[in-house]
Amino acid sequence: MAIVNPTAINPYNGTFGALLVAKEAVQQTGEALTKADAIPVFAQTMTIDLGFAMEQPMLEDPFGTAYLGQVTSAKCTWSFEAPLYGLGTVAGVGAGNYNIVVPRFVNEVLATTFDVTVTNGVPNPTLALTPTANSDGVNDSFSMRGFFGIKGTPAGGASPPNAMLSAYLVGCRISKATISIKSDGMHRIKLEGLGVYSADWNDIDEDLTGNNWDAQAQEFIRGMGQQVRLQVNGAGDEYVANATAIDISVDFGAEAIMSDGALSTLGVGAIGLTKRDVAISVDPIWVEASIWSIFSVARAGGFFTVTSAFAYPSAYSSGTGAKGRGFKFTLPKVQFANTTPQRASGSRAKLDGVSVKDIESDMPLTLTLGSE
Secondary structure, eight states: OOOOOHHHHOOOOOOOOEEEEEEOSSTTOOOOOOGGGEEOOOTTOOEEEOOEEEEOOOOOOTTOOOOOOEEEEEEEEEEEEEEOBOOEEEEOSSTTOEEEEOOHHHHHTGGGTEEEEEEOSBSSOEEEEEEOOOOOSSSSOEEEEEEEEEESOTTOOSTTTSEEEEEEEEEEEEEEEEEEEESSSBOEEEEEEEEEEEEEEEEEOOOOOSSOSOGGGGSBBBOOOOEEEEEETTTSOEEEEEEEEEEEEEEOOOEEEEOOSSSOTTSEEEEEOOOOEEEEEEEEEOOOGGGGGHHHHHHTTOOEEEEEOOBOBOTTSOOOSOBOOEEEEEEEEEEEEOOOOEESSSEEOOEEEEEOOSSTTSOOOEEEEEOO
16 A cells, blocks of 8 residues: 655645734625734634535436536634733823723724723723624624645745645624633633635735734733622622632624525625623632522522622733733623532632623623723
8 A cells, every 4th residue: 555645745834823804894895914914812723614515416317427516605614712911001191191002802803793992091091892792784794814834934935835824704703702711821712703705725925924913912911819709689798709710701693694695606695693692600719608608699599790800911021111901800690500519628619600681782791901
């Protein structure tokens, strides 16, 4: 049996994982993407699947002729994980006032599914994010271009020898966002979503050298010995827990909207959002035995207003003089499922809950970058 050299099959000599994104003024306009639009992602976390669906004609004739299968649709999916970061604040108008610098992952990606509110020109400016499924057809989708392999040098050149394996999607929308908050470690956000097919995987010449990354990305937000406050029904008793880990997920229920064939040669017209469900998982260490009564509140159907303290970057950030890179979250109405405490050297019990809404206009979650 012949031995096949795998290098001859796949010439790429390294996984790179560059990601370029840009908001679209109108859905599926396919914004031009350059290295100035790059955002950093954690290594080995970026995926793009073009999701082709094939149909075999299975036509019959007296000779059993084989007919080529046809691509009928491409339901493209993507995901990546990025660090939570922010350059913080810079001097604003007037002495003692500051403006917050909006990170690129917020402005280019999260702003398509989160309402972004910036309060500038004050001593403690903030940037607040609240999830929304509202769509006005403007700035609610983004283009994505991923580079997954390099042969040769990042400077590009003739293809081959210097080429990048690239995929390009338009009309991208987030289906699920998961924020992971660590008591000690870098906070991160995992984004999963759908996109509309634009181009096949291909070798492309692209110069990826130079300062093409978001310069703010060195300002990581990391562990803080996170203090979480749980207030009964938003006004009653308040419990304080020292959380070892917190995960907050926002499910937008994104779906591929299939066309009748006129809107796209591959049968996907657009991406629609159907909801904005928020869930939280907290792993706290209970400091006082009295707060075990939190379980009786949960069983009785009560809700909790859950908030965190501000978290700030580690001492190893760049120290550029910018200040106030805090991060906090607020969930106004969380109902927890009951769990059983685990008693060891410290009493702890993982709490899983959902943020409920009385009416659709209720904001189930607010994430804040700021300096309060």
